[in-house]
Amino acid sequence: MKIKLFDVVKLNSGNNATILGINKNTYRAEILTEEGKTLEFKEITNSDIKEVIYTKQNKSNLSL
Secondary structure, eight states: OOOOTTOEEEETTSOEEEEEEEOSSOEEEEEEOTTSOEEEEEEEOGGGEEEEEEOOOOGGGSOO
């Protein structure tokens, strides 16, 4: 799964997370409650991620 900076992902735990940093095999993430409140900041891996909820599209990929 291709994860980019500032993607919003759904975790296996059911929480959402915003990707704030990318390392070699881990991601620095802000973990959020369902209400959008910050729970914690922590390192997560691909195995913690269920799906990508939001990703910013490149303007070059958009058709006019």
